[in-house]
Amino acid sequence: MNQPVPSAFLLEKYLNDQCTAQEKELVEKWYASINGKTDYLDTLSDAEQIHLQEETFAYIKTQIQKTEIKTQTISPTFIWLSGIAASLLIGLGFYFLNQRRENISQIAAFDTKKESISDTIYFRNNEPRMVMHKLPDGSFVWMHDNAAISYPRNFQKDKRTVTFSGEGFFDIAHDKTRPFLIQSGEVKIKVLGTRFNVKALEKQKMLEVSVVSGSVSVSAPGEKSTQEVILKPQQKAFFEPKSKRLTFFEIPSQAKKEIFEPVTIVFEETQLTSVIQQLEQRFDTHILLVNPDMNRCKLTADFEQQSLPVILEMLCTSLEASYTMSENTILIDGKACK
Structure with missing residues (x-):
């Protein structure tokens, strides 16, 4: 039985270890179902093959015609095609690697600093300085180098959801009808309108949230149930994925401010x-x-x-x-x- 093809957005989450257990299982079942199949394209329906071809050729066309633009995003939609595109465009030379994660890394590779996959926007800061990235609702985030964010081109009517990794300072546009949600690994941050800093660096193996103004809810899975803390200004929360421990404390008053404080x-x-x-x-x-x-x-x-x-x-x-x-x-x- 063919497994549904995961979106490139989901594959990127998998590579960054940000998937839930169910999402991880879906990606790995899909990979297992196609690993070693040279005739994978033949297993798709006629409509799926046509759609696949249209996406591939549309991407190639955009690459040929691409010019420097000032917007923050571009719109290639072929990211996951590297495992099957050889059947369509042999000259591209895409192929599967042997190891599972290397294979999926090729499929979901983001080589430029900004990509858009269908209706999902992806941006990574490859500059050696902080870069401001504006979101569709007017919110913005100052992103440190190598920080990455992905979100729908148009937020839903009842919520605004993004996925984030690295370190960044968020300034969220107030909208009480649409809470702003940030998914970073296993941690979820919920706000209405506030300014706060998120540090989710893989090398530190710990996620940190500190609030400048307003309040945020930080939740994460515990050993038995979900943990949640409400942060106010001058408070900070830490989550350790290994121990599943979520803690928070007051930020002591100091003469010098953090770089994101006004x-x-x-x-x-x-x-x-x-x-x-x-x-x-x-x-x-x-x-x-x-x-x-x-x-x-x-x-x-x-x-x-x-x-x-x-x-x-x-x-x-x-x-x-x-x-x-x-x-x-x-x-x-x-x-x-x-």
Whole structure:
């Protein structure tokens, strides 16, 4: 019996270990049903084969005609075709690998930093700095490097759901009729309208949520039942997947703010060295100039309730510079000012 073909969105979740037990079973049953079948295309109905061909050729056409655009997404829909496209376009040279996860990784590979699969938008930040990504409802998320998000092109009428991995600061548009839901691994975050930071880094094996304004509900599976905590401003929650433990605590008051917390700061013909010193005093970060000659540059700007990523973007735009970020260290590079 043929298993239903999983969507590329589901395959991406599988690769990021974000599937539920039922989703994981569905993907693995599908893979087992087609592994080693060179005639897989013949098992599809005529309508399915036509649809498959249309998607494949539509993708090729978009690649040939593709030009630089300013929007955040493009729309290829062939991602899962790599295991069967050889029957349609032998010259593409797609093939299955031997190991299951490597195989599925090929099928669901996202080689560009932004992809759209039918009605699902996928975006990954491949830049060495934070990038702002706007969502269909007007919400936005400042994403650290390698952070990824996927969501429907049009949110449902009763809810707004996204899947997220990595680290990002969310600023959610208020809509009491449509709660905003974030799925990150086994953890679900529910909000109505607020500002908070999510850190779901695979290498740390722990998910962290901290709230700047509003409140969020964080739920995760426990050993016997679902756990849930409600976070208010200056509170943080941690979830350890291995122990299935969800905890939260108050964030102690500190002189320096997290980079995603807003501040008001004014610069009037201020030398760049002084600008950097003031930013380091306000935020928990360390800023270095790659080109020491930039010290002669001066900045005039009025930042009212802005986070560090916004300030850095405007600062670099003004100085025709760029920045990269690694953990809490920021490197600014640009030409010397005259």
